[in-house]
Amino acid sequence: MNKIWSWIMLGALCALLSACASSSKHANQGVDLPPPDTTTASGAYEGGSDYRVGAQDLLEISVFGVQDLNRQARVNSNGQITLPLLGAVMAGGRTIPELEAELAKRYAEGFLQNPQVTIFVKEYTSQRVTLEGALKKPGIYPLTGKTTLLQAIAMAEGMAEMADLQGVILFRQVDGERKGAAFDIAAVRRGEMMDPQIYGDDIIVVEHSGSRSAFREFLRTVPAWALFLTL
Template identity: 50%
Template sequence: MAACAKRETVPVASSLPEADPVTEALGRSEYLIGPSDLLTVAVFQVKDLDREVRVNNAGQISLPLIGGVHVAGRTVGEAEAEIATRYRDRYLQDPQVSVFVKEFSSQRVTVSGAVKKPGIYPMSSRLTLVQSLALAEGLSDIGSERNVLVFRTVDGERKFARFDVAAIARGENEDPEIYGDDLIIVDTSAGKVTLKTLVQLTPFVAVWRAYR
């Protein structure tokens, strides 16, 4: 019981640890494209070839002249190179192709606990903690603004940090960025959700220690 009581007093964090490499690359050049992602493909000085396309379940996009191109599991740079090669081999002398990930639908965040609409939400863009809570329509009547837990996988280990969203709303603390596969749990004012969650997950999670 003493150990459980101690876990209820986890300090409020000011930041989150970096996620595993694939997850933290959301929106960056290392991000791996996935099914349902929405891409903007542009070929320099050839406007007729510009397209906004969504990756299908097979991991492909369809482009003018060259048809289906498999892009799932590839970085933005790799997708650009593949598309450029296809156009170069058949139609264009030196195509310059740019790919931009407009919606990251293959990435999701889970929001649970004392929120109005718990669920798993696709990340169509970069999200902060407050924005993620808004996807779940905010805290319920019994939700605790001072006890919002974020679980994240770091180097294969599940870790967590506690945030005070009231302080974030007042501008006193930074609003941390949320990555795909993060789990957000809002505690109740009585502290029941936090206690139950930590007991269930221990020893599979560890407290992020940067704020101690």
Template identity: 40%
Template sequence: MIQKTILRFIIPVWIVFALSACTSMAVPEANSLTSADATVGEQSGGVRVVAELPAPPSSASGEQPLAPNDILEVDVFQVDELDRTVQVSANGAISLPLIGKVQAAGKSASELEQLIAASYSRSYLQNPQVSVFVKESSAQKVTVDGEVRKPGVFDGTLQSSLTGLIAQAGGLTDIADSDRVYVFRDIGRERVVANYSLKDIRKGERRDPRLYGGDVVVVFASGGRVAMRNLKEALGVATSGVTGIARGVPLVQ
């Protein structure tokens, strides 16, 4: 009887404490990304909100530009002796049979294909078909932070998608809000951000965006799930405290 009476008194107090703690936590969370919670087209805190992220304009095709230390596979169709796996040097060049050094850094893979094909066609081959595949990209670093199980900086590929990078980060935590996933990108001197819903992407209602080197992904917490977690923790503490009182164990040692 005494234990039940104490529970009736202590548990409501702990519930109020848990909910008030959650409220105090929600304020900085919302304020920390004012621009992302704003409407499309609005600019706040130096960040412009967009509906879809544009590709970096660093190459004419919109592809990720090649960089020093990238490892490339160059394939010349039906001329196996010209196939090579090469690394872009510190000065941005690669070396290929017959044509020697070719400037690669700053160009997209498609642009490099055209340049190599033109070099071979001038003196050696007729209408060569050249393919360039980026095996490893030194510039393709994407940061995934917030409510993921393994936040950090990840090596992506030119085919990296938002859902793929979140999977590399171990997936979402139990309190993550899959509708509040934000991707930041630098476009020239401007930083832009777009909000993506993983639910919509999985249902096929929205495109799974391609990510580029330098992108930052932030997954925010669900206020309701944070409140529920705090409530469960508070109830657990309250119940254990009452059990201790019933057994004659003081709450403060």
């Protein structure tokens, strides 16, 4: 009887340890990565009020109840968009709420009564991400939509043959300081590690396997689960 009870207790202990391990593993999936400084134009637009429109951004503009005024408009190199009834409108440098208010004001001046204007940034091509290191095509690429780390690497046609899957570093300007986080791409692909969103002005560096660079020393100091550290 005592032997049977011992086996039951052992089984329960194993199950408890397994559950704890599983909980710890999944707890690391939700690491909070701070977005870049919102006082500048950096960063992909997610509906926040601080993003400022830039050249080549594609805006989707809707005027409630007036289907003929709904359209997409690309911001030109001078920061302007062209809209029916209004002609050229300066959009560059304005936040989305500011531009919505300006369009509503101008439509109300002789065209519409209490117009409700909604703007969505469909492509924010004024934002760029830099990819360096062991990639097939390193370079500077535009962000034309919500982009994750894996998607950004794919823009550079993936990693080179000698890339270190555990040696991927993401650098970002946060609260006036340059910060960095290390990622294990193999773990990201398996879903064991978060695939963070990439913002404008981010820098992604992929280490070569076996290299002894300064980045390698940084990797030794970074926690295993991609917490941003000040550099």
